[in-house]
Amino acid sequence: MQNQICVIIGASHGGVNLAFSLRREGWEGRILLIDADPSLPYHRPPLSKTFLTSGEEVEKFSLKPEEAYQKEKIDLLLGQVVLKIDKQLKQITLDNSEIISYDKLILATGARALIPSIKGINTAGIVFPLRTAKDVINIRSAINRAKNKKVVVIGGGYIGLEIAASLRKLEAEVTLLERDNRILSRVTSPELSTFFDGLHKSKGVHIHTSQEVVEIQQAQDENVIICKDGNRYFADVIIIGVGIVLNTELAEAAGLCINNGIVVNEYCQTSDEHIWAIGDCTNHFSPHYQRNIRLESVQNAVDQAKVTAKAINGKKEVYDAIPWFWSDQYDIKLQMVGLSDGYSEVLLRNESINKFSLWYFKGNELLAVHAVNNAKAYVLGTKAIKEHLSINKEKLVNSEFEIKEAITSAGTQSMVS
Amino acid sequence: MAKITFITSSEEEIVLEGDSGSVMELAVQNGVPGIDGDCGGVCSCATCHVHVIPEYTTKTGEASEIEKDMLELDDNADEYSRLSCQLEITEDLDGIILRVAK
Ligand SMILES: Cc1cc2nc3c(=O)[nH]c(=O)nc-3n(C[C@H](O)[C@H](O)[C@H](O)COP(=O)(O)OP(=O)(O)OC[C@H]3O[C@@H](n4cnc5c(N)ncnc54)[C@H](O)[C@@H]3O)c2cc1C
Ligand code: FES
Numbered sequence A: 001m002q003n004q005i006c007v008i009i010g011a012s013h014g015g016v017n018l019a020f021s022l023r024r025e026g027w028e029g030r031i032l033l034i035d036a037d038p039s040l041p042y043h044r045p046p047l048s049k050t051f052l053t054s055g056e057e058v059e060k061f062s063l064k065p066e067e068a069y070q071k072e073k074i075d076l077l078l079g080q081v082v083l084k085i086d087k088q089l090k091q092i093t094l095d096n097s098e099i100i101s102y103d104k105l106i107l108a109t110g111a112r113a114l115i116p117s118i119k120g121i122n123t124a125g126i127v128f129p130l131r132t133a134k135d136v137i138n139i140r141s142a143i144n145r146a147k148n149k150k151v152v153v154i155g156g157g158y159i160g161l162e163i164a165a166s167l168r169k170l171e172a173e174v175t176l177l178e179r180d181n182r183i184l185s186r187v188t189s190p191e192l193s194t195f196f197d198g199l200h201k202s203k204g205v206h207i208h209t210s211q212e213v214v215e216i217q218q219a220q221d222e223n224v225i226i227c228k229d230g231n232r233y234f235a236d237v238i239i240i241g242v243g244i245v246l247n248t249e250l251a252e253a254a255g256l257c258i259n260n261g262i263v264v265n266e267y268c269q270t271s272d273e274h275i276w277a278i279g280d281c282t283n284h285f286s287p288h289y290q291r292n293i294r295l296e297s298v299q300n301a302v303d304q305a306k307v308t309a310k311a312i313n314g315k316k317e318v319y320d321a322i323p324w325f326w327s328d329q330y331d332i333k334l335q336m337v338g339l340s341d342g343y344s345e346v347l348l349r350n351e352s353i354n355k356f357s358l359w360y361f362k363g364n365e366l367l368a369v370h371a372v373n374n375a376k377a378y379v380l381g382t383k384a385i386k387e388h389l390s391i392n393k394e395k396l397v398n399s400e401f402e403i404k405e406a407i408t409s410a411g412t413q414s415m416v417s
Numbered sequence B: 001m002a003k004i005t006f007i008t009s010s011e012e013e014i015v016l017e018g019d020s021g022s023v024m025e026l027a028v029q030n031g032v033p034g035i036d037g038d039c040g041g042v043c044s045c046a047t048c049h050v051h052v053i054p055e056y057t058t059k060t061g062e063a064s065e066i067e068k069d070m071l072e073l074d075d076n077a078d079e080y081s082r083l084s085c086q087l088e089i090t091e092d093l094d095g096i097i098l099r100v101a102k
Helices: A013-024 A066-071 A133-145 A158-169 A190-202 A249-253 A298-312 A375-386 B023-029 B054-060 B065-071
Strands: A005-009 A030-035 A074-078 A082-086 A091-094 A099-101 A104-107 A111-113 A127-129 A150-154 A173-177 A206-208 A213-219 A222-227 A232-235 A237-240 A244-246 A262-264 A275-277 A282-286 A291-293 A324-329 A332-338 A345-352 A355-362 A365-372 B002-007 B013-018 B049-052 B081-083 B097-100
Touching (some): A005 A099, A013 A030, A013 A074, A013 A298, A066 A074, A082 A249, A133 A237, A150 A158, A150 A232, A158 A173, A158 A190, A190 A206, A190 A324, A190 A365, A262 A275, A275 A298, A298 A324, B013 B023, B049 B054
Parallel strands (some): A005 A030, A104 A275, A150 A173, A150 A237
Antiparallel strands (some): A082 A091, A091 A099, A111 A244, A213 A222, A282 A291, A324 A332, A332 A365, A355 A365, B002 B013, B049 B097
């Protein structure tokens, strides 16, 4: 195994964790970790949160220090794009025409920001996506230069909302435009959307829903954002947070099986036995939820990296993690566990102002918990979902009872049906 | 400057010095095995769990409510458990010994 080489494309949460886990699991061969991004690999979640508001350098948010790669003999190749995979010859081609052979190949190519096809979007000079450290540096300097610090954020998902919260901290005037009739419509229930809508409005963000942007015009030193219904908004700086495009082109051109992501089995192996894929770019079958899922989260990238490192070292372990995610906005910490899709009932448990949890059920099965400033609900929800515990719904919504008292052991039926 | 000692699960002793940032950051920067810091230090992942050797708990102080709750994710948590991303390095921490959680 010593003269084998493992090549990892993408050095972010997935790729970096994989490289270090490979060593921990006993891989003695060479490890080559390649990324198009020239920065030492960094944490992505702070980009829309503390990195945007602080004046810090990206190094402050590094996943690992440079010496750690040297110590573990992980060769980092940064600022270089992989253009092609030849799975018959087991080779990849870099943008400097160099060809590298591999024994094992891992695709941790993640995703890039989706730039919607809006008229004028490419000619207006001050439109920014937010996916990389470079994007944040560009946004920070554009806002510093802007005369009135007037920003329009297009897209009301988690990233759009986090950007809005961060920009308010920087004392910008923020307008957020959402195409659907509520913010967070693709990722959570109307109940939670209503809470965040109120929160942002109380912090001075102008939120407008049902606003489909159709054109951006440059007029003197301002930009005019025009919506389908004729509404116009004005901005010095425009930030786009409307979702991602998966980086699956390489895999597709190589002939790997793709279906809303690179399709992987329970060990994160693709349709080619020498190629694995992890993180945002993948689509996998979840034994817990009994369906195929695609996740965009640190948890998924890190946990798939661990399972893959084991599999490559001959210690097969099925990937069956319960997904979790967080979002920090102002002084609100949202923690989510499980997947709420297909819920038939959502129960609210209130603790105090700005501290509550939403529990999503399908019949009596707990699917997911969304907790606001309520780590206890998040933790107990995690255990209940993992272990398929029954919940006494009446006790759950009554804060005179502890959450623990509402959770009964596995298999026993709750008193209330 | 504070000197902090980590005892890893393989009983290795790692002594580090720091003057700012969190104990988790110090550990990750120096590759202390068992401290991952996956969430970047925002009390969301519990992968930075340490046990404070009892005689030093007065130096580290008490965990916040959210930290205590998050610690319950780990079945090995006990009364000496802390999330090291929540331990800010100051002179007060000088000399403490931490055992990295399993
Ligand atoms: C602003 C923001 C905030 C977020 N907040 C949270 C949060 O609070 N909690 C959470 O859990 N998740 C959050 N996420 C999501 C999280 O960051 C992602 O799920 C995670 O980064 C996925 O990791 P990954 O390794 O799969 O892919 P990515 O992070 O997308 O990395 C893929 C890497 O592959 C490289 N690459 C792709 N193709 C090539 C090629 N052909 N050649 C060379 N290199 C290539 C790219 O340059 C990139 O660096 C956030 C994301 C963003 C953008
Ligand atoms: S680093 Fe995630 S909880 Fe401490």
